[in-house]
Amino acid sequence: MYFDPLYWLMIGAGMALSLWAQFRVKSTFAKYSRIPTSSRMTGADVARRILDDNGITDVRVERVPGDLTDHYDPRSKTLRLSDPVFASPSMAAMGVAAHEVGHAIQHAQRYAPLGFRSAWVPVANLGSGLSIFVIMAAFMTGGMATAMGSNLAWLGILLFATTTVFTLVTLPVEFDASRRALATLERGGYVSQVELTGARRVLNAAALTYVAAFVTSVLTLLYYAFRLGLIGGGRSRD
Ligand SMILES: [Zn+2]
Numbered sequence: 001m002y003f004d005p006l007y008w009l010m011i012g013a014g015m016a017l018s019l020w021a022q023f024r025v026k027s028t029f030a031k032y033s034r035i036p037t038s039s040r041m042t043g044a045d046v047a048r049r050i051l052d053d054n055g056i057t058d059v060r061v062e063r064v065p066g067d068l069t070d071h072y073d074p075r076s077k078t079l080r081l082s083d084p085v086f087a088s089p090s091m092a093a094m095g096v097a098a099h100e101v102g103h104a105i106q107h108a109q110r111y112a113p114l115g116f117r118s119a120w121v122p123v124a125n126l127g128s129g130l131s132i133f134v135i136m137a138a139f140m141t142g143g144m145a146t147a148m149g150s151n152l153a154w155l156g157i158l159l160f161a162t163t164t165v166f167t168l169v170t171l172p173v174e175f176d177a178s179r180r181a182l183a184t185l186e187r188g189g190y191v192s193q194v195e196l197t198g199a200r201r202v203l204n205a206a207a208l209t210y211v212a213a214f215v216t217s218v219l220t221l222l223y224y225a226f227r228l229g230l231i232g233g234g235r236s237r238d
Helices: 003-034 043-053 093-109 112-140 148-187 193-227
Strands: 060-064 072-073 078-082
Touching: 003 093, 003 193, 043 078, 043 093, 043 148, 072 093, 078 093, 078 193, 093 112, 093 148, 093 193, 112 148, 148 193
Parallel strands: 060 078
Antiparallel strands: 072 078
16 A cells, blocks of 8 residues: 555645645744734733633633644633743734634534534544554455455445544634634734734634645545545555
């Protein structure tokens, strides 16, 4: 499989897109990290203010080590902001902090795609862990050419598809969080129009990484389905 040019053509395209998206998010974040906001509010200040404005008082804001490790944890109701966001009064920090608050607001308002994504995490973890073994077993037993192989092929594809579903449902969750973030920043009067543009660019670049993850997952799924003979009759025994 790893010597298969088709594998590299399809999955390589997804990987290239992911790398480019990661480069874009890092460079955009770095650029707008250097531009301070006029309000001088740090990422942590902005997060606390927006949370309070939305009546969310039971969510804690904490500092977490690393770069771009910012996230909202719905189980402990904790919003964790990375070092370059937590204490920085920059456009980038403001955008990221507001985005994470967007997730906290989704949680407080029981936004359905977020609930589904959280519930789906264990399913996708199990599916991705098992799929590779089942797909290998399907290849070794001849794929769609044998009864055993075809059962394993379908099972393997189904298991892998659980991760594709996860990357798909992540898209509305992430886009909605950024939409809420920008709307809240604008409504709350925390930022000027110029600053809003900076925050928007950072969030758009971050959104691209989720699109890249989805595209990569779909391409991987199609590759397995094609090589196992589920689609297109491209069965191979390698
Ligand atoms: Zn997010």
